[in-house]
Amino acid sequence: xxxxxxxxxxxxxxxxxxxxxxxxDLLLLITDGKLRYVINGLEISLEKxxxxxxxxxxxxxxxxxxxxSHSKYxxxxxxxxxxxxxxxxxxxxxxxxASKRLPFLEERVATLMQHWRTKDMYYxxxxxxxxxxxxxxxxxxxxxxxxxxxxHFVYLVRDYIYEHYRSPLTVKELAEQAGKTPSYLITCxxxxxxxxxxxxxxxxxxxxxxxxxLSTDRSxxxxxxxxxxxxxxxxxxxFRKHHGTGPLAFRLHV
Numbered sequence: 001x002x003x004x005x006x007x008x009x010x011x012x013x014x015x016x017x018x019x020x021x022x023x024x025d026l027l028l029l030i031t032d033g034k035l036r037y038v039i040n041g042l043e044i045s046l047e048k049x050x051x052x053x054x055x056x057x058x059x060x061x062x063x064x065x066x067x068x069s070h071s072k073y074x075x076x077x078x079x080x081x082x083x084x085x086x087x088x089x090x091x092x093x094x095x096x097x098a099s100k101r102l103p104f105l106e107e108r109v110a111t112l113m114q115h116w117r118t119k120d121m122y123y124x125x126x127x128x129x130x131x132x133x134x135x136x137x138x139x140x141x142x143x144x145x146x147x148x149x150x151x152h153f154v155y156l157v158r159d160y161i162y163e164h165y166r167s168p169l170t171v172k173e174l175a176e177q178a179g180k181t182p183s184y185l186i187t188c189x190x191x192x193x194x195x196x197x198x199x200x201x202x203x204x205x206x207x208x209x210x211x212x213x214l215s216t217d218r219s220x221x222x223x224x225x226x227x228x229x230x231x232x233x234x235x236x237x238x239f240r241k242h243h244g245t246g247p248l249a250f251r252l253h254v
Contacts, residue, residue: 003127005076006116010215011035012069017062024076025089027134028052029109031102033070036063039094046070049102051138053088053095073109075131086139097142100155103162103204104193108134110207114243118253137194153178154192157185161197165204166228171197205229206242213251220247 004024015035034047038061039054046052054060056078079089088095099105112130115123157178161169174197175182189197205227212223221232229235239247 001080001128001131002078003075003116003124003131004078005074006113006127007074007076008071008113008214009074010069010071013067014064015062015070016064017060019059019061022054022056022058022060025056025079026052026054026058027075027077027131027138028054029073029099029102029105031071031073031106034065034068035070035072036065037061038063044094044096046096049099051097051099051105053138055089055092055094058094073106073113075109075112077131086135088139088142089135095142097138099138099141100158101137101141101193103158103200103207104195105134105137107203107207110210111243114210114250151188151192153180154185154189157189157197158193158200161201162204165201165208166226168228168230169198169201202238202242206239209235209239209247210243210250213247223247 019038028046028051030046030048030050030052032048034045037044037046037052040059043063044052079086108130112127112134115126115130157174160174160177171182171186175185178185180188186196189195189200193200195203209223209227212218212226216223218226220235224232224235227235229238236246239250243250245253
């Protein structure tokens with residue numbers, strides 16, 4: 001698998017683009033807002049949490065969406081014969097998924113883009129590895145479908161974290177929301193999303209921190225407070241642990 005481009009877009013309501021034919025495979029992750037495409041002659045609407053895979057040869061038009069801005073990640077790549085285990089790549093047609101794992105996928109794709117931009121040693125295999133991980137999780141969601149076996153309460157907790165991730169959440173509070181014991185919640189949540197509830201919260205905070213560092217001139221302290229880190233030193237430590245560099249160095253070198 002060869003990645004040819006990694007992009008992050010923020011677009012206003014008037015965003016659009018004319019018809020063209022892709023000469024690459026494209027994976028889109030919608031992180032906010034709504035947008036519309038015409039794909040091979042059929043109109044499709046996308047919103048926050050949606051994933052769209054478009055194979056080489058797709059005819060695509062971008063349509064403006066009244067009073068709706070949007071943001072998204074895009075990964076252009078060329079699959080090879082070794083990727084045949086991903087049925088979505090072999091089908092040769094567009095695939096849309098309303099993902100239940102947006103914060104996790106957003107964090108992974110943001111990390112992929114960081115490696116792509118910095119181009120550190122071995123960045124290409126690291127980017128390929130993350131893309132394969134993302135494709136694996138997307139394929140798993142597609143395979144499970146809407147009647148998957150994950151207990152319903154983990155999605156209620158996930159949504160609660162998504163709405164309150166800037167608050168000082170505790171496992172006890174989240175377990176009370178679910179009506180479960182803390183240990184049972186941690187076990188089920190980790191099985192469903194690949195991380196514990198609090199790890200999930202920190203990943204969401206740090207993915208947002210990366211976006212704010214790249215798209216605003218706010219100070220590190222302001223970003224730290226906005227994301228629920230009352231102690232900026234702790235924010236520095238968490239960011240470095242997650243990204244391998246401090247927030248200021250990340251802003252200056254990306």
